[in-house]
Amino acid sequence: MMEKRKKFILPEAEIPTQWYNVTAEMKNKPQPMINPQTKEPLKAEDLYPLFAEELSRQEMNQTDAWIDIPEEVREKYKIYRPSPLVRATGLEKALGTPAHIYFKNESVSPVGSHKLNSALPQAYYNKIEGITNITTETGAGQWGTALAFAAKAFDLELAVYMVKISYEQKPYRRSLMQTWGAQVIPSPSMSTKAGRKIITEHPNYQGSLGTAISEAIELAMQTPNCKYTLGSVLNHVSLHQTIIGLEAEKQMAMADEYPDVVIGCFGGGSNFSGISFPFLRHNIAGKTNTRFIAAEPASCPKLTRGEFRYDFGDETGYTPLIPMYTLGHKFAPANIHAGGLRYHGAGSIVSQLLKDKLIEAVSIKQLETFEAGILFARTEGIIPAPESTHAIAVAVREALQAKEEGKEKVILFNLSGHGLVDMAAYDQYLAGDLSNHEVSDEDIRKFSAES
Template sequence: MKTKKFLLPEKEIPTHWYNVVADMQNKPQRLIHPQTKEPLKPEDLYPLFAEELARQEFNETDRWIEIPEEVRDKYKIYRPSPLVRAYGLEKALDTPAHIYFKNESVSPVGSHKLNSALPQVYYNKIDGTTNLTTETGAGQWGTALAFAGKAFGLEIAVYMVKISYEQKPYRRSLMQTWGAQVIASPSMSTKSGRKVLTERPNYQGSLGTAISEAIELAMQTPNCKYALGSVLNHVSLHQTIIGLEAEKQMEMAEEYPDIIIGCFGGGSNFSGISFPFLRHVIKGEKSMRFIAAEPASCPKLTRGKFRYDFGDEAGFTPLIPMYTLGHNFSPANIHAGGLRYHGAGSIVSQLKKENLIEAVAIPQLETFEAGVLFARTEGIIPAPESTHAIAAAIREANRAKEEGKPKVILFNLSGHGLVDMSAYDQYLAGDLKNYEIPEGEIEKNLQEE
């Protein structure tokens, strides 16, 4: 009988995260202080982030960073996650490619986001923080932080992008079940939210706006810090547990990936699946392709510009060297809410700049077509974000068929879509459409910076 799932025992949960920056020949450019315009130092972030997280953000020398035992203990709830051979999908595509996926949907919150939420809450707890604020797009990150907050005893407030707040009520319910306060963004509870609503009363929100609101609340609340679910280096670091497990599991399968794929919003799950494998390419030991699959409606890697930009709309965050569409970019109201972000993290941006990774932009209808095919062949209904990775994997599997070359493809199934069924309802009813941004609109938005 052929093996479908490759499972690691709990004792194989990695003891360390992998810091790719230590192996990069050209390090990412430093973050810039928004007021002084000087390179940021770890202590500049202490008012907003836990001190250990700030140190991790700037760590360019330590290749391996130890995972605290308390965090590894919580990881046991759902880790190690399975590596799965997609035999059904391969058969449907009639491809010579071998397709594997890392199933991060098995976490209690249904996505990979818990990999960073748990350590972030833990480090804040040992600093004496009692409250955390954050933003969430589709709700995966907010859900993860709500669960982690309850696990370690911190109070959580989540600004949820308004369009997702309305489209995905059950993600809101999950957060509230785990004790978090959830506010639709933009809101009237912050100065930045009120400014947006005054200028655009019907605005459906963006991650940039939600970040501004969460940071503003954190800065004004005693004993409160802020947590971010993507983009920053320490988030990518925590997510490398995905690829580290996957590397061991690929050895169990007696294969090694030629192509590694992750959907792309700010970079957390793409970094998680790819960075541990990328270290072998950087060292000249292996040859692989790494593909970031982003929405055609929010194409920062494929059509954005590499420059310093704010991570939020109001300009509270440090200036980040990133591929960006401009921090004032208003994304289309697609269902892959977690990917509706204007910029890419500094590490991924540097890797893209050096052509160590690739990027593809995929239309919404193609992603849902891929998601339905995956559900019908593998039994798992994927999150709208994850369907971008599936669509890219299908493209590569079809290319392998056309070329008559067997390829080993690994993608990250970043989460399930069981609370995203309204999106599938609209797709199956024929009510969804593609969104393509005119080049002039991108240029205009970047000129307004």
């Protein structure tokens, strides 16, 4: 019997030299972001006060399908890239499925997740512009840890506003950021006008990504030689993450297979975009018919139950208006452990793709995600981040469906990160202390009306 190959590893020389910009090939481009004051579509230069200039240009670029990766960034990528593509043979066996399940293992990065793929270029572009300080927000802490490492790599000072519930639930993420030299502030805080207002109105508020974004933007605007950075949602972040799918494409060819289904968990869209867009381009060209599934938490279901409209990316209303599927920027999600998925809206590219039915979305309850995560840990050895368990849960559903239908199917999902600093979440699950959170229609109507 021919032995099944487990891992598909590319040499360093095969690290992609360009990122893929899907907007250049979309028939219906995402609608423009709008300046809330003038109601005019934004231009790249409107973003210069907030973001590095090159990142602002990448954000607005809808013409170039391929954008060069700077050599200095590619050099830093070598620390952990290319990441392995792994055949989940143990999981296949446990499920008794004829499906072939593959996962891209982004947990091998030094920060434990895919977030470093965008943190490194963002730090680099700020550095070459002469910026000395950057700010950001972080939910579960993956983005904050990635940017802390990247800021140190390019000699920048970093302040991170960390959602208060995660600051308390995930102390080791905070430690990681501080180890790499970042300053970490629980949000909402008294250090900004936005934070003070929220604390005054809601003294026990546990925070949200929307609040942390407001605080990080405010600090950036008030600090000399300082810019803001963002870990998801925006187009330039999705662009940087396409390195995941571009590598996976080469690795699937090594396996002599092509995915029928591509799955990523979904918060603001960074890792879902990263694994999906390079494969999606072949669907757009009419060459393939792959399904793309975004897996979001039932407690924060913007893609499956949100409304497509213009909305702010933050709670206070500091950001431009973004065309997105949203639950309303005032939406306060349940304190689930997948902190990175607790965001009220979806990026404009993913929103447009969903509107055009080029991708699908499903929402998953918390207990099903942990059940899938534990099965994965017991069969493949890797303890996944609570965010990543959403993608695993959908992969399990797809594999069981293939079993029911007696069909071979090739499933690819992105393992966006490991859960080794999220063990408190597993403790609670194993003790039977976690529950499912589903949002009521009434709550969705209420937050949508308030926003």
